[in-house]
Amino acid sequence: MRQILLLVVFVLAARWLVKTMRAAQTQAAMRGAARPGATRGGAGAGPQAATKPRQLAEPMVRCAVCGVHAPKSESVFGGAHYFCSVEHARRYAARANGREGR
Ligand SMILES: [Zn+2]
Known part of the structure; x- marks a missing residue:
């Protein structure tokens, strides 16, 4: 009986962990989408800037x-x-x- 209880607690803990990690991933993705031109936009404008640096x-x-x-x-x-x-x-x-x- 104790083992079953332990198993339930373990499953709940695992679920909570997955939820937390997913939330963190979503937040990170949203942060990345908040500033789309930060690094990729600059890289896209790179070739043009290289041809016309002046x-x-x-x-x-x-x-x-x-x-x-x-x-x-x-x-x-x-x-x-x-x-x-x-x-x-x-x-x-x-x-x-x-x-x-x-
Ligand atoms: Zn003016």
């Missing part, structure tokens, strides 16, 4: 009107400032001219 190191410039940061090659340079778009360059120029005219 693009990643391109300096960012700040728009003098709205403060948005944009890659230097995509920004508009006017006067002594960079702008995110031609429109902002014109706006800045108009504002500067207005100040000077006063």
